[in-house]
Amino acid sequence: MNQSFLSHGLDSLVTFNPISIHSDTQLGELLERLYCTGLHHWPVVNRHHQVLGMVTDRDIIRFFKSHRLANHANQGARDEYRIPVADCMTRPVETISSDGEALEALERLLAHHFHGLPVLNGDSLCGLVTTSDYIREFAYSSHPTRDATVGQVYDDSPTIVDSHMLISDLYEKLTRERLDYVLVTEGECALGVVTARDVSFHLCRQLAHSAFDPNHEDTKRAVDMVKSTSCVRVSADLGHVATILLEQNIRATMVCQRGTEPAGVITEDHILGMLCQQERILNLAANSPASVRSIP
Structure with a gap:
């Protein structure tokens, strides 16, 4: 029987209670958090902790590039940092239930070319699983x-x-x-x-x-x-x-x-x-x- 870590649940892979942000969080604040924490993935949630979207560093750069092209004069450039993250987040978001299997989550990450996947308990965010988590588990495993x-x-x-x-x-x-x-x-x-x-x-x-x-x-x-x-x-x-x-x-x-x-x-x-x-x-x-x- 196959007893690899991919045939089990997500518990050994998930980072529980990940840092999340709200849709009205300003980009300047998010950039400061990103600078301090080194995190690449930021789930966006409402007051009930339901996932509304996801923001990555690539989303932020894509937004700033397109926003500045749309404003040739670049007037009020500092105002760009006061824009809510809702304007640049990815939605809808691919998610997985906390009782899902590790292989299922990995297949979704690879299929959509994502590197982070929110994990839900019911309809609320409870964790985050990333490709780096899989590399860590694989490195310590005895998988063939x-x-x-x-x-x-x-x-x-x-x-x-x-x-x-x-x-x-x-x-x-x-x-x-x-x-x-x-x-x-x-x-x-x-x-x-x-x-x-x-x-x-x-x-x-x-x-x-x-x-x-x-x-x-x-x-x-x-x-x-x-x-x-x-x-x-x-x-x-x-x-x-x-x-x-x-x-x-x-x-x-x-x-x-x-x-x-x-x-x-x-x-x-x-x-x-x-x-x-x-x-x-x-x-x-x-x-x-x-x-x-x-x-x-």
């Missing part, structure tokens, strides 16, 4: 997918950007080409991976700075966004990679073919996609007629 290799799932032809590219230009490229990550290089030397989530979070912190200091400038380039120079072998197992992602608090890392020669990128989504696929296979095998007949 741990033995799968990087070579089975990694991206061997990632988009490459020059290390001197400005962050603003990198954001535009990621958005325009709908990329989740890029490989940053200097000449023929690969330096590391930068994800769209890294860029959005950095831009949110920059907005938080500018809310209090209108003259604040940040000219960071792509190389400054590289959080890790780790490089895993194509032959490495996914359990090892998950541990690296967890310990270094990163979402992606370089893959090397031989020695330190870069061959591509592997992300937490690549790992979780394989995990989800293998779990389905395990479930089919456990529920097949032959399997049932073999049970004494």
